[in-house]
Amino acid sequence: MNIDFYDIEYLNNPEPITLKADFKQFLLSLDVPTVIDVAGKHVDKCRVIVTLLHGNEPSGLIAIHRWLTSLGELPTPQTNIRFIICSVEAANASPLLSQRFLPHGIDLNRCFGISRNDGYYARARLIEEAIREVTPEFVVDLHNCSGSSPAFAVSPTLSMKEIALTSFFCDAVILSGLQIGALTEQAFSCPTITIECGGSNDEQAHEVAFEGIQNIAECPPNVNYPQKKSVEIICKPLRLTLKNNVELTYSHHYEGECGVTLLDNIEQFNYGGAHQGQMLGWLDSKGLKNLQLLNEDQENVIDEFFTLRDNQLVCATHLRIFKATTNKFIAKNDCLFYVVKHSLGTFET
Incomplete structure (x- = not known):
């Protein structure tokens, strides 16, 4: 066109x-x-x-x-x-x-x-x-x-x-x-x-x-x-993204896929918090090296937000998640989701 x-x-x-x-x-x-x-x-x-x-x-x-x-x-x-x-x-x-x-x-x-x-x-x-x-x-x-x-x-x-x-x-x-x-x-x-x-x-x-x-x-x-x-x-949320050339799949069970596998119901976390210890998916042998979470200084702070439990991707602390999607094209070309550790409360006049 x-x-x-x-x-x-x-x-x-x-x-x-x-x-x-x-x-x-x-x-x-x-x-x-x-x-x-x-x-x-x-x-x-x-x-x-x-x-x-x-x-x-x-x-x-x-x-x-x-x-x-x-x-x-x-x-x-x-x-x-x-x-x-x-x-x-x-x-x-x-x-x-x-x-x-x-x-x-x-x-x-x-x-x-x-x-x-x-x-x-x-x-x-x-x-x-x-x-x-x-x-x-x-x-x-x-x-x-x-x-x-x-x-x-x-x-x-x-x-x-x-x-x-x-x-x-x-x-x-x-x-x-x-x-x-x-x-x-x-x-x-x-x-x-x-x-x-x-x-x-x-x-x-x-x-x-x-x-x-x-x-x-x-x-x-x-x-x-x-x-x-x-x-x-x-x-100030951060964007969780895949590193270059990392594969992405969605599933309810892990079947040994390469790269990152997210839960196929990941969008449910848009409606509330993800508590410490919550499992969000699975990672291959490269673990957290598949992912990056850059702060304002362009430092990868993935370890402050997520951890591994065996090969499971797990929340390292209580998190709020936004814009999680099962649209693979958007997840790979934009981000998997946005995440913050906590909110600041409400403001009323």
């Missing part, structure tokens, strides 16, 4: 005929990243909502389409809202909404803040420019988790504003110190958060995204946004 990395389309207050009958038909009508501007009461203010940086994460698109096609029944948004739909080609590849990025492509959400202006890096720059040109009050990037999971937010900084924005969607936020070329790591001179709405096939995840957009639209421009609920703060 030939991709024009230097093109982006703008739609202004689109009519129903442009939005098509459903979100799938609308997606199929798009050829390139698309910016949709909706006018609000305070036309000097704008908020930005980004989605489909990954082509297999549909909740943001579904919610945006639902909200746009409901505008006649909803109050006028308090401010202008700019929606940006990004990886259109990957999302449109068959089967629809199944590919994170195209074969031979790269992850668009690893291309921001990098001094290149070709290919996916050029597209990332176009998206950044589309955000900066409206000087937004805040930026929200809507995603789905790679496995079944409750919703949570991720932010590189935490203030009252990021916590309030989190509460528009969910009740937990991760303070992340990671630098992986993601959109929300960029400095837009405003609060910027990622919302992991839940699993891509979970109707509740689509509802999380829609209710959050409604909350954004109805929130008056203000220095302090109203907090909807208490929010748990989780500090």
